[in-house]
Amino acid sequence: MSDPQLIRIGARSSPMSLAQVERVRAELAAAHPGIVTEVVPFTTSGDRWSGALVELGGKGAFTREIDEALLSGAVDLAVHCVKDVPGDRPVPAGTVFAAYLKRDDLRDALVLPAGHPGGLTLAELPPGTRIGTSSVRRVAQLAQRYPQLEPVPFRGNANSRLAKLDAGEVDAVLLAVSGLERIGLSHRISQVLDVEQMMPAVGSGTLVLQCRAEDQRSIEAVSALNDAETYRQTTAERMLLHVLQGHCNSPIAAFATTEFDGRLSLRARVFSPDGKTVLDAHEWDRNAHALGTSVAATLLRQGAHEVINAIPH
Numbered sequence: 085m086s087d088p089q090l091i092r093i094g095a096r097s098s099p100m101s102l103a104q105v106e107r108v109r110a111e112l113a114a115a116h117p118g119i120v121t122e123v124v125p126f127t128t129s130g131d132r133w134s135g136a137l138v139e140l141g142g143k144g145a146f147t148r149e150i151d152e153a154l155l156s157g158a159v160d161l162a163v164h165c166v167k168d169v170p171g172d173r174p175v176p177a178g179t180v181f182a183a184y185l186k187r188d189d190l191r192d193a194l195v196l197p198a199g200h201p202g203g204l205t206l207a208e209l210p211p212g213t214r215i216g217t218s219s220v221r222r223v224a225q226l227a228q229r230y231p232q233l234e235p236v237p238f239r240g241n242a243n244s245r246l247a248k249l250d251a252g253e254v255d256a257v258l259l260a261v262s263g264l265e266r267i268g269l270s271h272r273i274s275q276v277l278d279v280e281q282m283m284p285a286v287g288s289g290t291l292v293l294q295c296r297a298e299d300q301r302s303i304e305a306v307s308a309l310n311d312a313e314t315y316r317q318t319t320a321e322r323m324l325l326h327v328l329q330g331h332c333n334s335p336i337a338a339f340a341t342t343e344f345d346g347r348l349s350l351r352a353r354v355f356s357p358d359g360k361t362v363l364d365a366h367e368w369d370r371n372a373h374a375l376g377t378s379v380a381a382t383l384l385r386q387g388a389h390e391v392i393n394a395i396p397h
C-alpha cells in the first residue's frame with residue numbers, strides 16, 4: 085500500500101482565498117478520497133502593499149510568492165483567481181495550469197454601507213457619491229456611463245474593504261459577485277451589474293489550479309476538477325489578453341460564454357481611462373485560441389495598442 089498522496093496547497097491568506105481553497109479541498113476529497121491536503125497560507129506583496137499595484141509591478145503581486153513556493157517544492161498546488169494572474173507574460177516556466185474550476189458568477193456588484201436601506205442601483209446614486217475601487221477597468225466604465233459618480237482608490241481584501249465601507253471611508257464599493265458569495269456576504273449586494281454596464285475582467289469568477297510541470301501525480305489528481313467549458317472560455321479570454329499585451333493597469337474587459345451550438349462567444353472592450361474611448365468586439369468560434377486572437381486583432385485594428393500604451397504601467 086503506497087503512502088497516501090499529500091498535496092500541499094499554497095494560496096493567499098485572505099478569507100476569500102481560504103474559502104476558495106476549501107472548495108478545492110472538498111472537490112479533491114470527493115474525486116480522490118485517499119488524498120491528504122494541507123493548506124499553506126501566504127501574505128503576498130500585493131496583500132502587504134496598500135498603494136497602487138502598478139508600483140509593485142502589477143497583478144503578479146498576488147501570485148509571485150506562491151509561484152516561487154510551488155517551484156521550490158514548498159507547495160504542490162497553487163490556487164489563484166485567474167483575475168490575479170498576469171496576462172502579458174506566460175505562466176512561470178516549470179509550472180502548468182492543470183485545471184480551471186467550474187466558473188462562478190462573473191459579474192460585479194454594487195455594495196452600500198451596512199444599515200443602508202439598500203436596493204439602490206448605480207443610476208440612482210446621488211451625484212458625487214464616492215465609489216471605492218482601484219480597478220482601472222471599473223473606473224473607466226463608471227466614467228463612461230456614470231460620470232456623476234466619484235471613483236476613489238480603494239484597496240484591500242474584500243472583508244477589509246467592506247469594513248472600511250461600513251466605517252464611512254466611502255459611500256459604496258464595487259466587488260465581484262463571486263467573491264462575495266465565497267465569503268458568505270452576497271446578502272450585502274445592492275445591485276448585480278449586468279455585463280453591458282460593467283463588463284467583467286478576463287478570468288472573472290474563475291479559479292485556476294497550478295502545478296509543477298514535472299509533477300504528474302499532482303497534475304493527474306487535480307485534472308479531475310477541471311471544467312471543460314471554463315477551460316475553453318478562459319483560454320479564449322487569456323489569449324485575447326496575451327495578444328493585446330494588456331497589463332494590470334489596462335482597462336480591458338472581456339468574457340467568453342458557450343453558445344447552445346457549442347461555439348464560444350467572446351466579447352471584449354478596451355477603454356481609455358476617462359471612458360471617452362470604447363473599443364468593442366464580439367465574435368464567435370469553436371476554437372478558443374483562434375477566437376481570442378481574432379477578437380484581439382479586431383480591437384488592435386480599432387487602435388487598442390495606442391489606447392493601452394497611453395496608460396503608464
Ligand SMILES: NCc1[nH]cc(CCC(=O)O)c1CC(=O)O
Nearest residue numbers: 098100146165168239240241242
Ligand atoms: N481575486 C481575489 C483577490 N485578489 C487580490 C485581492 C485583494 C485586492 C486588494 O488588495 O486590493 C482579492 C480580494 C480578496 O482576497 O478578498
